Amino acid sequence: MISYKKIEIFCGTGGVGKTTLATSRALSLSKQGLKVLLITIDPAKRLKQVLGLDESLSGEVIPLKNQGEDFKNLSALLMNPRATLKRMTKLSTEGKELDNPIINILTKPYGGMNEIMAIIEVQYYLKTNDYDCIVLDTPPGKHFIDFLDSSKKIQQFFDKSFIDIFKFLGKKIGESEKAGFLSMLVQSGIKRLLKYLEQVTGENFVNEFIDAVSGLYNNRTSFTEALDFQQHLKRQDFSNWFLVTSVEQQKILEASNLKEGAERFMHSDSFLLVNKSLAPYIDTWRPSSEHIGLVEFREAMKARENAIEQISKDGFKSTLKFPEVLDSEPLEQVKNLTTVWTF
Amino acid sequence: MKEDTTNSLLQPFTHSSNNGRLIIITGKGGVGKTTLSMALTSSLHKSGKNVLYNCFDHPINKNLINGLDLPYFNLEMGSSAREYIAKKLHSETIAGWIFKTPFFNSLFNMLPGLGHMILLGHIINKLEEDPSLTIVLDSPSSGHVLTMLESPMNFKEMFKTGLIVDDIKRMEDFIYNENLLEIIITSLPTKMAIQEAVDLERGLNERKIDKIQFVINDVLKESPSIKTINKIHYPTFLKKKIEIEDEVFNELKGSISWRYLPHFSHKDASQVIQKASNFILEENNDFL
Numbered sequence: 001m002i003s004y005k006k007i008e009i010f011c012g013t014g015g016v017g018k019t020t021l022a023t024s025r026a027l028s029l030s031k032q033g034l035k036v037l038l039i040t041i042d043p044a045k046r047l048k049q050v051l052g053l054d055e056s057l058s059g060e061v062i063p064l065k066n067q068g069e070d071f072k073n074l075s076a077l078l079m080n081p082r083a084t085l086k087r088m089t090k091l092s093t094e095g096k097e098l099d100n101p102i103i104n105i106l107t108k109p110y111g112g113m114n115e116i117m118a119i120i121e122v123q124y125y126l127k128t129n130d131y132d133c134i135v136l137d138t139p140p141g142k143h144f145i146d147f148l149d150s151s152k153k154i155q156q157f158f159d160k161s162f163i164d165i166f167k168f169l170g171k172k173i174g175e176s177e178k179a180g181f182l183s184m185l186v187q188s189g190i191k192r193l194l195k196y197l198e199q200v201t202g203e204n205f206v207n208e209f210i211d212a213v214s215g216l217y218n219n220r221t222s223f224t225e226a227l228d229f230q231q232h233l234k235r236q237d238f239s240n241w242f243l244v245t246s247v248e249q250q251k252i253l254e255a256s257n258l259k260e261g262a263e264r265f266m267h268s269d270s271f272l273l274v275n276k277s278l279a280p281y282i283d284t285w286r287p288s289s290e291h292i293g294l295v296e297f298r299e300a301m302k303a304r305e306n307a308i309e310q311i312s313k314d315g316f317k318s319t320l321k322f323p324e325v326l327d328s329e330p331l332e333q334v335k336n337l338t339t340v341w342t343f
Numbered sequence: 344m345k346e347d348t349t350n351s352l353l354q355p356f357t358h359s360s361n362n363g364r365l366i367i368i369t370g371k372g373g374v375g376k377t378t379l380s381m382a383l384t385s386s387l388h389k390s391g392k393n394v395l396y397n398c399f400d401h402p403i404n405k406n407l408i409n410g411l412d413l414p415y416f417n418l419e420m421g422s423s424a425r426e427y428i429a430k431k432l433h434s435e436t437i438a439g440w441i442f443k444t445p446f447f448n449s450l451f452n453m454l455p456g457l458g459h460m461i462l463l464g465h466i467i468n469k470l471e472e473d474p475s476l477t478i479v480l481d482s483p484s485s486g487h488v489l490t491m492l493e494s495p496m497n498f499k500e501m502f503k504t505g506l507i508v509d510d511i512k513r514m515e516d517f518i519y520n521e522n523l524l525e526i527i528i529t530s531l532p533t534k535m536a537i538q539e540a541v542d543l544e545r546g547l548n549e550r551k552i553d554k555i556q557f558v559i560n561d562v563l564k565e566s567p568s569i570k571t572i573n574k575i576h577y578p579t580f581l582k583k584k585i586e587i588e589d590e591v592f593n594e595l596k597g598s599i600s601w602r603y604l605p606h607f608s609h610k611d612a613s614q615v616i617q618k619a620s621n622f623i624l625e626e627n628n629d630f631l
Contacts, residue, residue, distance in 0.1 A: 014372010093563040105497045140372050142401065145425065196437055202505030248373060289578055293568030296608045303610030322612070326583045330535060 001342060002271060002318075004133050004238045006126070007233065010273075011262065012244035016139035017275035020048040021244055022137040029133055030074040030337070037061065038076045040137040041118040041147065045078055047137060050330040059083025067331075077125075081107040081117035088120060088222045089215075099177070100319040102205075102212040115143065116148040119226045126267065128227070141254065144153055145261045148230065186289040233265055236264050241270040243316070247277050252307045256314065257271060272316040276324040279305050352592045355440075355565075355626045356602040358383060360420060363525025363554065364470055365517075367480045369488040370529030375560040376611075377404070379529050379604065380481035382619035384413050389624060394471075398481040405461060410613040411620075416467055420458040427461045431506045458572050460494040464510060465518050486546075489546050492518060496550070519551065524599045526555045532562050532588040532603075537595070555599045564588050565605035 008029075008141050009020040019040060026038040040047040053062060059080030064071040084182045085107050085177075104115045124133060137142045198206050216223070245255035259266075271325050287294035312319035325333045326328055367502055368380045377398070384396040396408070421442075429438035470476055474538040482488050495518065499511045518521055526547060531541040537559075544555055563569060564585045574582065595601045607618040 016373055046539075049535070102501050105501050107494075191471070196432060196441065197434065199506060202502050202508060204504060205502045210502070246373065251373060253404075278580070281578065285578040285580075287578070288576065291572050293566075293572050293608075294576065296568045297566070297581075300608040300610050325581075326580065326587065 002240065004034065005098055005269070006133060006136045007122075007239040008133060008236050008242065009138060009209055009233070009239060010136060010137045010242045010244055011144045012140065012273075013206070013251060013258060016244045016246040016248075016251055016255075017322075018042070018244045019050055019137050020334055021242070021337065022135050022273060023047065023050055023334045024322075025242070025341060026074055026133075026135040026335060027070060028071075028341040031070050034073060034132040035130065036074050036135060036176040037131040038074065038135045038137065038152065039079065039118075039122060039125070040077070041079045041114065042137060044140045047076060048078060048174075049070045051076060052331070053078065070335075075131075077121075079114065079121060081113050084117040084121045084124075084256055087124070088219055092297070100208060100212045102208050102216050103215060107157040115139070115147040116223075116226075118147060119150050119229055120222055123226045123229045123285050126232075128209060141258060142261075143260070146264060148265050150234075152230070158217045181271040206278070234267060236269050239267075239269070241266045242273050243270065244275055245305045247301075247308060252304065252311065256311050259311075259314070268317060272312050272319040274308050274312070274319060274321045276322055277305070277308075280319060280323050286327070352565060353598075353601055353603050356604045356623060357389075357627050358623065363521075364477050364495065364526050365466065365480060366524050366527060367476065367488065368527045368529060369480050369482045369543070371536065372527045374479050374531050374536060375604075377407075378616055378619060379527070379558060379560060380479050381407060381411060381413060382604075382623055383481050384415075384479045385411055385616065385620035386623040386627070387479070390627075392477060393473070393475045394479060395584060396479050396481065397466065398489060399459075399483060401481070401483070405438055406564045407499070407616065411616055416469070418431065418462050420462065422489075423465050424461045426511070427519045434579045436611055457494070459491045460498055460514070463491060463495070463615075464514060467514060470517075470523070489550070490546070492550055512605055521554045524552070524554065526552060528555060528557050530559050531576050532559050532591045534587075534591060555600065557593075559591070559601060559603045561606045562588060562603045563606045565603060566608065567606050569606070 008022075008025060010018045012018045019042065022040075023038060025261065026036045030036040038047070045055070045058075047053065048058075053076065053077075058078035058080070061075050061077050063075045064076055067074075082104075085103065095162065107117065122134065138147055139239065142320070169221065243255060243259055243262075245251050255272075278301055282298060282305060285298065287298055289295060308319075320340055320343075322337050325336050366383065368376050370376055370382070381396060384394055387394040394414060395415050397418065398404075399418070400496065403415065407413075425442050428441060431437040432438060433466050466478060466480065470478060483491065495511045495514045497507055499515070502511070504509050526544055528540045530536045540557055544557075545569055547553075547555060563581065567619070569577075569581075574585075577585070592603075604619060607615045607622075609615050609618065
């Protein structure tokens with residue numbers, strides 16, 4: 001049995017069953033009496049489907065106790081960037097909501113700030129200390145690396161870029177009226193740059209953009225606090241890493257690529273989870289040699305299982321196989337799979 | 344198109360040559376978007392079409408591309424964005440200067456939608472420069488394709504005026520022109536995958552994109568190596584999987600926008616794509 005940590009990270013390329021396995025992990029931990037929060041960052045919102053949740057509840061912690069006795073310690077959260085921003089700006093010293101057209105667009109569910117907002121969200125729930133364990137269902141593939149890198153992006157945004165503007169502006173940005181702020185910018189070295197930008201983007205944008213930037217700057221503590229998160233992730237006593245793959249063509253190669261990309265964040269408590277494994281069926285089945293088609297089918301399946309064996313030797317602490325569960329509802333699948341964790 | 348005279352409730356995947364010039368292949372992760380995209384590119388190429396494969400913002404699988412001898416092009420986000428700004432400002436120096444400032448650099452990093460939009464713009468340019476060209480876009484999975492198609496509208500709302508907005512209008516004309524853009528949502532023969540495909544269709548419809556075809560990939564019961572063998576010889580798990588497929592097919596009975604692509608058994612991915620490409624060619628009299 002794999003002992004739990006404060007953060008349990010489930011990553012993998014698309015369609016391998018991250019949400020299903022993350023949910024089964026969360027359920028198996030909460031059955032042991034631990035208070036568990038399951039957060040999904042994937043805009044595909046598979047969790048909504050698995051647990052039958054209402055989309056309108058996204059951004060809120062939803063207790064799952066009405067799903068049955070085993071769920072009484074389990075809560076779920078569907079990431080919603082707008083909700084994160086709203087809470088964040090209410091917490092900030094300004095007290096008022098950040099109502100800027102640019103930020104409103106960017107924090108739409110598909111607006112592009114998902115990864116950064118997710119980091120802030122997770123950091124927030126860590127700080128509340130309400131949960132023994134947070135299980136994190138991350139976005140697929142490349143977007144997962146974006147997710148890990150987003151704290152670096154935050155840092156760059158507030159460190160380097162603002163040096164350009166703010167060493168010149170001083171600390172007045174929060175109080176300054178738009179006009180005053182602009183006129184200061186106009187005197188700066190950045191003036192020419194913005195003039196060029198204006199040609200491309202229109203004048204209005206530059207104004208609203210400056211507002212957006214200063215709005216974000218006022219909330220920089222939330223952003224910069226989120227930077228700690230990345231540091232924590234690297235600590236072996238703090239996190240478990242689960243790389244999910246499935247026994248399908250190309251998924252296997254993609255899994256190794258993903259591991260390579262995320263390796264700088266991972267530590268030695270990294271586990272390979274093989275989902276939809278047909279091994280239990282394939283191993284006991286010998287088609288008759290007169291049915292060449294079935295022999296070919298079995299060989300192709302077997303070759304995939306073998307390819308998995310290869311990566312599992314590649315720096316994982318251990319490998320867990322989750323058999324393909326045929327003919328059942330998503331939640332039944334999840335319940336079925338919890339048994340694998342208790343081995 | 345052939346009449347449905349077989350036992351199958353759905354028809355095999357065909358692709359009419361007068362469909363879109365930009366074919367976006369999407370669907371949730373793991374449903375075989377790359378297999379379908381490459382197989383379609385390969386079959387179009389074999390039938391003499393001027394076609395290019397592109398996998399948008401993903402690292403390209405060179406082994407497969409080379410093995411299949413597929414015509415393709417690559418776009419890299421950073422250089423595409425710089426090139427675009429340079430074109431707009433008529434100066435590579437200024438574009439280089441803008442992108443060298445950490446401020447704009449981090450802005451681009453923070454807003455992946457902006458880069459996506461520029462990539463989409465590049466693809467549209469390519470199609471406008473060469474009127475005979477068709478591009479097959481192996482695109483990001485479900486939610487992310489919505490981000491990609493929504494970006495132009497979002498940025499139009501954001502910028503309101505200026506050079507980018509003129510470009511965005513051009514992009515929108517393209518996206519909403521049914522003769523140019525075609526979306527294929529790929530799925531698998533399971534209820535859950537079908538449900539996600541339907542959800543994605545709704546998302547696209549909400550963004551006023553209606554020319555959508557569905558392909559159910561990897562259908563075991565139509566697999567050439569399996570279907571000729573009497574079912575009594577199938578192992579139990581295979582029977583079970585085929586039962587699930589039958590249920591799915593039954594539910595979709597009569598729906599013309601759903602097609603299937605069989606499962607092809609081979610341990611080598613490029614062989615699977617090759618077989619799929621031959622299958623598309625055989626089913627498509629249009630190509631020849």
